[in-house]
Amino acid sequence: MADTTEALILNSLIGEGSEFRGEFKVKDLIRIDGYFKGNILTEGKVLVGKSGLVDTDIRAGIVVIGGTVHGSILAYKRVVLLSTGRLFGDIVTPSLVVEEGVVFEGRCTINR
DSSP: OOGGGGOEEEEEEEEEEEEEEEEEEEESSEESSEEEEEEEEEEEEEEOOTTTTEEEEEEEEEEESSSSSESSSEEEEEEOTTOOOEEEEEHHHHHHOTTTTEESSSSSOOOO
């Protein structure tokens, strides 16, 4: 499960207190600790921090949710729902990790 150093490069950050609306295409890692509304497309990783509030559809390699997401997720590798995460939407992924305490309202399809 170890990621290469290149996969950990943070290309974009929407910091706490910041707001972004629109379509976001990024090569590697995007971290969201503020508010985002729109669409996210990356072959890399999307990390929604504990203070992140996201109203979007996400297509990514890996998605990690520690904040609140309203929208659907299509992850090519895996989705990780951290204990502080809240997801209101559907998931399609080959691998799902869910910590105790997660709020999840939606459908999940494990698709290899």
